[in-house]
Each structure stands twice: as structure tokens, then as C-alpha cells.
Amino acid sequence: MNFKIRAAKMEDCKDISRMIMELAVYEKMPDQVKISHEELQRDGFCQNPFFECLVAEVPEEHKSKQGFTVVGYALYFYTYSTWKGPTVYLEDLYVMPEFRGTTCGTMLSARTVLFAQVAKKKQCVRLQLSVLDWNTPSRDFYAAKGAQDLTVTEGWHFIRFDGQNLDNLANEAPKD
Amino acid sequence: MDFSIRAANVEDCKDIARMITELAEYEKMADHVKVNQRDLEQDGFSKNPFFHGIMAEVPEQHKTKEGHTKIGYALYFYSYSSWKGRAVYMEDLYVMPEFRGKGIGKALMSKVAQLGLAAGCNQLNFTVLDWNKSSLDFYLSQGCFDVTANMGYHCMRCEGEALEHLAQP
Numbered sequence: 106m107n108f109k110i111r112a113a114k115m116e117d118c119k120d121i122s123r124m125i126m127e128l129a130v131y132e133k134m135p136d137q138v139k140i141s142h143e144e145l146q147r148d149g150f151c152q153n154p155f156f157e158c159l160v161a162e163v164p165e166e167h168k169s170k171q172g173f174t175v176v177g178y179a180l181y182f183y184t185y186s187t188w189k190g191p192t193v194y195l196e197d198l199y200v201m202p203e204f205r206g207t208t209c210g211t212m213l214s215a216r217t218v219l220f221a222q223v224a225k226k227k228q229c230v231r232l233q234l235s236v237l238d239w240n241t242p243s244r245d246f247y248a249a250k251g252a253q254d255l256t257v258t259e260g261w262h263f264i265r266f267d268g269q270n271l272d273n274l275a276n277e278a279p280k281d
Numbered sequence: 282m283d284f285s286i287r288a289a290n291v292e293d294c295k296d297i298a299r300m301i302t303e304l305a306e307y308e309k310m311a312d313h314v315k316v317n318q319r320d321l322e323q324d325g326f327s328k329n330p331f332f333h334g335i336m337a338e339v340p341e342q343h344k345t346k347e348g349h350t351k352i353g354y355a356l357y358f359y360s361y362s363s364w365k366g367r368a369v370y371m372e373d374l375y376v377m378p379e380f381r382g383k384g385i386g387k388a389l390m391s392k393v394a395q396l397g398l399a400a401g402c403n404q405l406n407f408t409v410l411d412w413n414k415s416s417l418d419f420y421l422s423q424g425c426f427d428v429t430a431n432m433g434y435h436c437m438r439c440e441g442e443a444l445e446h447l448a449q450p
Contacts (some may be wrong), residue, residue: 125363140366149365149367153329156361182361187301188314189440190324197363218336221326231440238433251443255436261413262429263436265409266394267365270424274405275398278391279286 108167108204113158115150118142120175128199147228161200169260176204183229191261214259235263253257253280282341282380286388289334289354294321296351297334304375308410314316320381330373335392337385345379352377355389359400369397387423408436 113121122142129135148155161177168174177200184192234252236243244254255261266274287296304312316324324331337353344350345447353376360370371393374383394405408430419428422431428434439447 112295121330129364134364138361138364142365144366148361151383155359155367168354177360180361180363182359183331184370185324185356185358185372187316187332187356188305188310190316190320191331194360196361230444232444233436234440235434236437238435244435247437247439250439250447252437253443255438256429261408261436262411262417262427263406263410264405264417264420264435265404265428266423266425271394271398271403271405273392273422275389276391278395279388281422 106162108163109160110161113160115146117160117175118145120173121145121178124178124199125197127198155198156180169201176201186231189230192233193229193230195232195234282339282383284337284339284385285337286337286392289336291322291326293334293351296317297354298320300375301355304373313442324400328450336390337376337389345377352380353385353389357393362404365403367400367402368406369393369402369408371405398435
């Protein structure tokens with residue numbers, strides 16, 4: 106199947122938003138999605154974007170059952186390790202089920218690879234991501250690509266402040 | 282004890298590098314540190330910085346035995362959640378042992394939260410080692426939650442040869 110991988114444009118945000126929801130449904134947390142294509146447009150295509158995105162596109166003749174030609178995406182941003190320097194965080198990697206396990210699915214993995222190449226060009230020395238513990242297909246996929254599970258091997262846990270707890274914390278900051 | 286919290290500047294990189302090593306030693310991973318003062322100057326204080334810093338400083342009369350007045354720091358950058366939008370990630374939070382228990386760590390973390398909210402973020406994220414009970418207890422007491430324990434997310438990493446393999450088209 107012919108497909109191409111390209112940098113996302115602002116016009117892709119509706120498709121990206123659709124696929125973000127599909128991924129959230131797969132991860133059994135669709136009620137957690139609070140942003141829409143509008144936030145993606147604002148935050149990904151401003152002067153100092155919060156993220157970058159690649160999309161996978163198929164030609165018209167291979168469009169999905171519902172008529173979509175944008176069938177996969179990788180959303181990522183640049184981060185920093187005080188031990189190693191610039192790094193890349195892969196926030197989402199998703200290909201629509203009907204296009205998985207085919208060349209497109211494999212090639213998007215290769216696109217992750219290409220994206221890792223971009224990350225290397227930016228002198229990034231690490232690529233990080235997170236995966237749900239029950240998501241065996243994804244865990245196997247990343248393990249096959251050489252990813253280490255730092256939660257298992259080193260004991261790292263993600264910690265978060267949000268909502269009222271984040272507001273409370275911020276309110277206690279010293280006055281300037 | 283009097284202390285002040287302020288944005289880091291390029292002259293702080295020597296002290297930040299020193300304290301990064303101290304924190305890595307505490308986390309039993311000192312040999313993992315490859316970043317030095319020069320890297321921090323380039324990566325944090327150029328046109329498109331990879332990170333921002335907050336410093337905690339004490340007056341001269343409270344300086345350490347070695348003469349340091351810069352006794353804590355927080356290092357953070359902006360990130361993104363495809364579900365929630367703008368977020369801030371706190372990469373490091375550290376206060377030198379002799380200055381702990383005085384609210385300095387809390388003040389640093391609160392400042393990062395305040396700056397994050399001002400930038401439109403609705404999450405403050407970071408990681409902690411599961412054996413680091415005193416840090417975990419401190420964070421939990423401030424109202425955060427353990428995403429790994431509660432939701433099952435694991436931190437994954439590709440680097441070195443694995444990253445190079447990934448980069449072969």
C-alpha cells in the first residue's frame with residue numbers, strides 16, 4: 106500500500122484530534138481527553154510550539170471505511186535530561202487498526218525510526234515515552250526496538266499535580 | 282532561615298552542575314551524569330532553551346562550609362499531553378541536605394507550578410524513584426498522585442545503540 110509520512114499541518118489537527126480519541130478509547134480512558142483540534146492548532150503551530158507531529162497519509166483509493174486518508178500520527182516534543190542533555194519524548198504513536206500490521210503499520214514504526222533520526226539531528230541522545238502496564242502488544246513492540254522499561258529496571262514512577270492540587274501548590278509560591 | 286527564590290541565569294550553571302552531581306549521587310547514579318557546566322550554559326541559555334531553572338539562595342551569613350550561597354534548584358521545561366494540553370515537567374528538584382526541612386523545596390516546586398499555570402499548563406509532572414520514600418512522602422503530602430501506581434504507566438527509554446538502530450531507516 107502506498108502511503109507517505111509528512112510533517113503535520115494546521116489543517117491536520119481535526120484528524121489528529123480524531124485519532125487522539127481513538128487511541129484514548131483503546132487505552133480505556135476516553136473521558137480523559139479534554140482538548141480538541143483547536144488547542145492542537147494553537148499549541149502546535151504557534152511561534153514556540155509545545156509539540157511537533159508527523160502524520161501518515163494514504164491516497165484516496167486506500168482511504169478508510171469512513172473516508173479518512175490521514176491514518177496515523179506521531180506527536181512528540183523536546184525535553185532535557187540533566188544527566189544526558191537534549192532528549193525527545195514521544196507522547197503518542199498511533200496507526201488506525203485497519204492500517205496496522207500492514208506496510209503502513211511497519212513503516213510508521215520506521216517513521217518512528219526516521220523521527221528518531223530527526224531527534225538525533227537535533228543532538229537528542231534519548232527517546233522516552235510511556236506505556237500502560239497491561240498494553241502487552243505495545244510493550245512488546247517497544248521492547249523489540251530496544252526500549253528499556255525504567256519503571257521495572259530502575260523503579261521510576263511518574264508523579265503528577267493537576268486540578269485543585271496544582272492550584273493550591275502554585276498559590277503557595279513565594280511572592281516576587 | 283532567610284532564603285530567596287529567583288529565576289536562574291547563565292552564571293548559575295556552575296552551581297547547578299555541582300548540585301546535579303550531588304543529586305545523582307543521592308540517587309546512586311553519579312556515573313550517569315554526562316552534562317557539565319558548559320552544556321548547561323548552551324542548552325539552557327541560548328535562543329531556544331531546552332530548559333528553565335529556578336535557584337534558591339541564602340544570605341552570606343548562612344553560606345555552606347565550602348562557601349556556597351546557592352543551595353537549591355529546580356529545573357523544568359514545557360511539555361504536552363495529547364489529552365489535557367499544555368503541561369510543565371520538573372526534571373530536577375534539589376536542596377542541599379543541611380538546608381532541608383525549611384520549606385525551600387516546597388518554595389521551589391510551588392514556583393514551578395505558578396510559572397506553569399501562568400503559561401497555561403494544567404499539569405505538573407515529574408518522576409521519582411520508588412525506593413526514595415522521603416521524596417515520595419513529601420510529594421504525596423503536597424497533593425500529587427502516583428500515575429504509575431494508580432494508572433499503570435511505565436517510563437520507557439531508548440538510547441545509545443538501541444536509538445541508533447531505531448534511526449536506521
